[in-house]
Amino acid sequence: xxxxxxAKLANISKxxxxxxxxxxxxxxxxxxxxxxQIIKNESFIPNNIAKSLKTKKTKVIGILVPDIGxxxxxxxxxxxxxxxxxxxxxMMLCNTxxxxxxxxxxxxxxxxxxxxxxxxxxxxxxxxGVNLLYEKNIPFVVLDIIQDYIxxxxxxxxxxKVSYSATSYLLKNGHKEIFILDAYxxxxxxxxxxxxxxxxxxxxxxxxxxxxxxxxSPDIIGGYKTLKKIINSKYNITAIITICDLAAVGVxxxxxxxxxxxxxxxxxxxxxxxxxxxxxxPSLTTTRQPKFKLGYKSAEILLDCxxxxxxxxxxxxxxxxxxxxxxxxxxxxRI
Amino acid sequence: xxxxxxAKLANISKxxxxxxxxxxxxxxxxxxxxxxQIIKNESFIPNNIAKSLKTKKTKVIGILVPDIGxxxxxxxxxxxxxxxxxxxxxMMLCNTxxxxxxxxxxxxxxxxxxxxxxxxxxxxxxxxGVNLLYEKNIPFVVLDIIQDYIxxxxxxxxxxKVSYSATSYLLKNGHKEIFILDAYxxxxxxxxxxxxxxxxxxxxxxxxxxxxxxxxSPDIIGGYKTLKKIINSKYNITAIITICDLAAVGVxxxxxxxxxxxxxxxxxxxxxxxxxxxxxxPSLTTTRQPKFKLGYKSAEILLDCxxxxxxxxxxxxxxxxxxxxxxxxxxxxRI
DNA sequence: ATGAAAGCGCTAACAC
DNA sequence: GTGTTAGCGCTTTCAT
Numbered sequence: 001x002x003x004x005x006x007a008k009l010a011n012i013s014k015x016x017x018x019x020x021x022x023x024x025x026x027x028x029x030x031x032x033x034x035x036x037q038i039i040k041n042e043s044f045i046p047n048n049i050a051k052s053l054k055t056k057k058t059k060v061i062g063i064l065v066p067d068i069g070x071x072x073x074x075x076x077x078x079x080x081x082x083x084x085x086x087x088x089x090x091m092m093l094c095n096t097x098x099x100x101x102x103x104x105x106x107x108x109x110x111x112x113x114x115x116x117x118x119x120x121x122x123x124x125x126x127x128x129g130v131n132l133l134y135e136k137n138i139p140f141v142v143l144d145i146i147q148d149y150i151x152x153x154x155x156x157x158x159x160x161k162v163s164y165s166a167t168s169y170l171l172k173n174g175h176k177e178i179f180i181l182d183a184y185x186x187x188x189x190x191x192x193x194x195x196x197x198x199x200x201x202x203x204x205x206x207x208x209x210x211x212x213x214x215x216x217s218p219d220i221i222g223g224y225k226t227l228k229k230i231i232n233s234k235y236n237i238t239a240i241i242t243i244c245d246l247a248a249v250g251v252x253x254x255x256x257x258x259x260x261x262x263x264x265x266x267x268x269x270x271x272x273x274x275x276x277x278x279x280x281x282p283s284l285t286t287t288r289q290p291k292f293k294l295g296y297k298s299a300e301i302l303l304d305c306x307x308x309x310x311x312x313x314x315x316x317x318x319x320x321x322x323x324x325x326x327x328x329x330x331x332x333x334r335i
Numbered sequence: 336x337x338x339x340x341x342a343k344l345a346n347i348s349k350x351x352x353x354x355x356x357x358x359x360x361x362x363x364x365x366x367x368x369x370x371x372q373i374i375k376n377e378s379f380i381p382n383n384i385a386k387s388l389k390t391k392k393t394k395v396i397g398i399l400v401p402d403i404g405x406x407x408x409x410x411x412x413x414x415x416x417x418x419x420x421x422x423x424x425x426m427m428l429c430n431t432x433x434x435x436x437x438x439x440x441x442x443x444x445x446x447x448x449x450x451x452x453x454x455x456x457x458x459x460x461x462x463x464g465v466n467l468l469y470e471k472n473i474p475f476v477v478l479d480i481i482q483d484y485i486x487x488x489x490x491x492x493x494x495x496k497v498s499y500s501a502t503s504y505l506l507k508n509g510h511k512e513i514f515i516l517d518a519y520x521x522x523x524x525x526x527x528x529x530x531x532x533x534x535x536x537x538x539x540x541x542x543x544x545x546x547x548x549x550x551x552s553p554d555i556i557g558g559y560k561t562l563k564k565i566i567n568s569k570y571n572i573t574a575i576i577t578i579c580d581l582a583a584v585g586v587x588x589x590x591x592x593x594x595x596x597x598x599x600x601x602x603x604x605x606x607x608x609x610x611x612x613x614x615x616x617p618s619l620t621t622t623r624q625p626k627f628k629l630g631y632k633s634a635e636i637l638l639d640c641x642x643x644x645x646x647x648x649x650x651x652x653x654x655x656x657x658x659x660x661x662x663x664x665x666x667x668x669r670i
Numbered sequence: 671a672t673g674a675a676a677g678c679g680c681t682a683a684c685a686c
Numbered sequence: 687g688t689g690t691t692a693g694c695g696c697t698t699t700c701a702t
Binding site for chain 2: 052090094279
């Protein structure tokens, strides 16, 4: 069943049916009602694939996240969805697993399916996928993981401030031997999360030992392995700052197994404030990121690029959203 | 840029370009290589919208879940995604928020976008959306929430057994005044979760007081409100069984606020075993559902329906996956 | 206010 | 092994 069939049933041309479907005002009231009635009777649903072929718009956007399993992203997804819903867009969700190959594959698929735009939390800070989008002039917004060598619209929090504040807070509480767990980075010197830590330490004239600076996967396993390594190496650490709460959960897990008590033996401070954070034992001190808003804002910018067709590689901006340190029970005062 | 342009560059017809793109063996090796080279040079990505219009296949499936924010669904999503990835399918994710209107709207959108099939965790056990899919002969699989009045492929766990076992376990531990928190249901007598509880109580000759049987939204707020209600009503409850872990988290939250100690004052048993469950304080006793497998299996069945075009409303089955009671620290022995 | 016709970019049947 | 052609179901310009 297609508009031609509907047209036949109504003794009218398919152009007019098309007009009715698209709410073109230039249709006689009676004609409109008749056609609407038939559409309803037949419970006809127009073929938007054909429409898209003609109009070059799909009302679909692609979303790429590195880890569907990280609660950080669900709230973001909810933020995106809430705006897409209002605009009758759909989202194609892709899970890249921090794998640049998979990321690139999905981006190609999305492009072949002619999504109107893409929101991507890249697999790394040098993403080939993002480069492809850039070259092909696809409207896109980068989320959370800023690109090192390319200017794009980007929505995120200030990771420098996040770790600077977290470190300062630990310092204020008498900690000196602080371990930082960053995600893997191609170019370490470009890591704001790392640099905020370094800056805070330097300002307080604390010597940064090599092994303070660490990298792992930003998930439970990453945090788990990291604490095990710390304990095995008998480093004299009193606190650990993690790149995300999920990694902090990994630290908790390892602590339990190793008989290490948080915060008495080691203090932990996370980043992003996943819903679980406040329910952990002890509840996790962490930096709250406005996750819903991160998603909503990204969608807003993207839809704007799409609608106004004003997507311009040069006219691009970094949107920094505010964070807040949530002080809970995972930090011990060492004075 | 389209296949016609590629054809021109190669001095060849677009049919042959199409053949190369679709790996048709009936193309001369040299021709193929030449075309492949041009495609690569131009970094040409074929328009799958046009392809879909012709072939009536999109390689997209729609997923509808009632609450993106419930961790129960992420593992399911991962399961679905892992199979879709292998088959180069994309997924359109829709969040229905237990709202049948929104569900229906999204289903219409998905149908207009000609998804090859749909996996739906319905907003309720009598879903108009599911009925529409049924009537329109769209391949679909129902996840988790079985439909009361319509036969469909359905992947889920045996909720009767889940609550029966949970209740039996509580009974064995000396509990008698047990409260059950079910999700809202149009037809209460059809709730297996409720019925498993009733059956276990009856077998043990425990009188079921009216207020034992309760309904709330299956999320943190639902659990939160429920415990508040119990405490305010001064019911003499020693244990509570929740329809999902997220509701149990709500119970924990209310308990903390009210100064109620788990498990000393009240025991709690969840259902589904979200990642957070074991990290709660006290760690939550709950029934583990094979979430990844639930998703994977659904996708498997759906892709099978799509590929073999053997989707037949009558030839439909319920797939019950195994569960396991995870005994942790949220139950107190009352003997 | 309505209709006729061209065309979006691809596939696939058919011809050679 | 390759080319020609019709057509998938819409939109949209142009005519009336």
